[in-house]
Amino acid sequence: MDASPPIIRKLPPMPQVRLKNGLVISRLINGMWQVSGAHGDIDPNKAVNAMHKYCEAGYTTFDMADIYGPAEIIFGNFIKNRHSFHPKNSVQAFTKMVPSAGPMTRNVVESAITKSMLRMQVKQLDGLQFHWWDYKDKRYLDALQHLSDLQRIGKIRELSLTNFDTARLEEITSKGIEISTNQVQYSIIDQRPSQRMSKFCRMNGIKLLTYGTLCGGLLTDDYLGQPEPRGRKDLYTASLWKYKQMIDAWGGWKLFQELLSTLRDIADQHNVTIANVATRWVLDDPVVGGVIIGCRFGVLGANHAVENLQSVDYDWCLTEQNRSMIGKITSRSNDLLKSIGDCGDEYR
Template sequence: MGGSTSASPCSSYQPSPSTVPFQRPPSRFKDINKNHVRLDLNSMVSTLVSDLGSVDINLKKQRSGLLKKHRDSQYRLVELQLVVRFPCFTMTGTPPSLFTMPPRRRANSVRCGKATQVSGETHRVTEKNGNDSLDICRVLNGMWQTSGGWDRIDRDDAVEAMLRYADAGLSTFDMADHYGPAEDLYGIFINRVRQERPPEYLEKVRGLTKWVPPPVKMTSSFVRDSVNVSRKRMDVASLDMLQFHWWDYANTGYLDALKHLTDLKEGKIKTVALTNFDTERLQIILENEIPVVSNQVQHSIVDMRSQQKMAELCQLTGVKLITYGTVMGGLLSEKFLDTNLNIPFAGPPLNTPSLQKYKRMVDAWGGWSLFQALLQTLKGIATKHGVSIATRCR
């Protein structure tokens, strides 16, 4: 790997506690519940990844007082680096994005460009583990915005936007049972595709959803009924991917739930996956011979915890990682360059749940001043290559 990585040890990826209510919301397009997800950042890294070059920036004064001792070693950073390459994954995209775990070699390059250039087989990957596989786009369209906090969702406008994304080649959609009307919108969208697009077009469309049940007894009938609700809302005979989340690791019912989900692969689910599971529980799941194809976790240039033991386990077992928060809800952009959010009304408003969430991450990582130094460095690299800060090219 180009450059050195300084990171506090991360034995497990901590899931995000959430204020989302346990009960499944009904189908609706108005009065969407507001979800505010907060992540406890218990482990951060100090090496910043970019595919565009390597730059050293002097931040000794700004880092004063930020570095602490970790266990028996001094958690020390001589310099922040933008690493030339990272051989373990390929990461791209503003919405949730896939990075695979090949052997130690540089991944095939992906050229950034206009949306109309996205279509093509080189921009698709296969989620595969054992006998289970699913072909999806490298860049996923995340639908958290439909869950509330981003203003009212207009059904027709949302479906038209989904069609435009799919027409441009971005035909994989990531949603959840608690993302407001996301599954219902997908159901309307997929019917439009069936009626207005050729059969080969439909073959490229994928709908990935999540199931976030309450930590109750996971019986076969409860699991089956919950899956049927998503199937009905999405208007599909079989879910392309069901990503499972669990609230309380002290309750080992997650193993029962996953076993019941595996039983439903005969016709109601094509692939079973996880979301926000930590490394320890992922290993337990695999040791119980439960075939999961992926784990969706948070990853960005600021939060690279999943590159630690989680990435190592995934590389050994073939489980893929789907990442969200790649550009931190928009904070990693020119819009927030040279701004001071400590002064009221001095910068762009943090008026969405995602901006508020990732601003808390910045505060835990090192603060807004340090983040400004990062944005300035990224801007210099982006300008050199004729792209925006949020764009990653190879």
């Protein structure tokens, strides 16, 4: 007897969340690290066309950085004619300020965000996420104070952080600097945000924007039952290389395969994919505002927009049994908080 065909759901509308200063963003966010060059060549024109298609499907929020190669410029080319494609869809854009060490004067900080605004062709930054490499250099507090002042005069709507740990998050907010979001790595593999940071964020109205939720594509059906990838031939993008190292630290490929198999069993119950289950697991944390999905805009075969929408289809949900099944696997893994440190410590 032939197997029953999979149920084809009507795709859900993209759910949204409101941040501290009123900006409404989509819960699945287009990540633009993949256009930086570290994931292969990107055709800028094809990328812009793909961005229009994503926006039309409800993916209206974009995440980029001043250090992501041409990402801000590509976004600027997209934004200047978006109304002719989808006039009813508002677009939100987060960028990052990632300065090198040095004095953080008002002029230095304002010049940096002015450059981003010009490249992005916007008059106000919807969200500015600040990153700092060395906690011993306290000039990050100077920069954030200037950014807070620029927020008050309307140049920034939501002031945010990227890869700051809980201790620094507490320090910054104690200075009277209001933080809307912190962008951190968060997945079934890397659960560090839930161990220390989530409680503080809940108490202070801060949302987490998460990346690495699919481990660069490793936490998907594509790698179930596959031999361990090794070397640059198998790990051919910066994301694959990075997250394979994280899986090694977490517990290794054998345990990872057990996790994928369990996630496949759960996905079969709900007629979804492993990626959908992994994404929903993170989105179900109330402190998570949105999950950043890496987008290789304009690359043939790299569009997962339709599939990813199933992650936010609330006709299905993870049950307590599902969570218990996942927990039985992850309980046997290494504690990344102990081996790596708090969120973002892997960059310092």
